[in-house]
Amino acid sequence: MNGLGHSRENISFLDPLDEGARKSLEQRARWVRHKQGETIIDRESESRDVYFVVDGRARVVNFSLSGREISFDDIENGGVFGELAALDGQPRSATIVALTDTLVASISPDTFVNLLRDHPDMAISLMRGLAKIVGLPLIVGPVTVREPGRFEGNSIWPLAARS
Numbered sequence: 001m002n003g004l005g006h007s008r009e010n011i012s013f014l015d016p017l018d019e020g021a022r023k024s025l026e027q028r029a030r031w032v033r034h035k036q037g038e039t040i041i042d043r044e045s046e047s048r049d050v051y052f053v054v055d056g057r058a059r060v061v062n063f064s065l066s067g068r069e070i071s072f073d074d075i076e077n078g079g080v081f082g083e084l085a086a087l088d089g090q091p092r093s094a095t096i097v098a099l100t101d102t103l104v105a106s107i108s109p110d111t112f113v114n115l116l117r118d119h120p121d122m123a124i125s126l127m128r129g130l131a132k133i134v135g136l137p138l139i140v141g142p143v144t145v146r147e148p149g150r151f152e153g154n155s156i157w158p159l160a161a162r163s
Contacts, residue, residue, distance in 0.1 A: 010078035011052050013126070016119050025115070029105035034058075034098040041082065041096040048089065049106040050082045056102025060094045074099065083126060086112045 014022065030049070034040050040058055041047060053075050060072040060081065072094060075081055085092055086109035107115075116123040 010054070011080070012078060013080050013122065014052070016121050025107065025111070026105070028111055029107050031103065031105050034102045034104065036098055036100050036102075038098045039095060040098055040102070040104060041092055041094075043092050043095045045092045047092065048082075048085045048109040050080065050086045050109065050112040051096070051104045051106045053077055053079045053081075054103045054105055056104075057099040058096050058102055058104075059099050060096055062094050082106070083112070083130075085109070 014025070017025065029052075031054075032040075034056075040051065043062065055077060057077070058075045058079070058081070060075065062070050062072065064070055075096070081096055082092075084090070089109075116126065
């Protein structure tokens with residue numbers, strides 16, 4: 001099966017790793033090929049693994065209260081997802097679906113955190129990516145405030161969300 005080493009140009013997040021570290025990561029990774037339309041991660045899943053798109057494309061989606069799919073982002077070859085759950089230990093916040101036949105490699109949260117500790121430049125790159133997400137302008141749907149900190153109605157969605 002293709003390894004991370006075969007996709008060096010595709011997964012820029014892993015650029016700081018030397019050949020030995022890449023091979024070690026490749027051996028620890030779990031490799032799964034998903035068919036087009038297949039769910040890779042389900043929202044609220046207890047999984048905390050981090051995923052690398054080695055080949056293919058995936059989409060980050062969520063669903064409105066009425067069941068309408070809301071697409072947040074498409075993850076291309078070389079993309080990384082699942083890092084939030086690995087870092088904060090919380091359930092997944094979105095569903096990831098394969099847009100094409102997609103090969104992903106996943107690593108455990110412990111492996112991911114150790115990778116960030118051993119390679120601070122990767123941690124900074126990750127923080128920059130997360131800061132871009134946090135900095136997105138937000139739109140707020142109809143929300144009712146029942147009491148401080150408790151809301152009912154639509155969630156707050158990034159402006160980049162598409163229907």
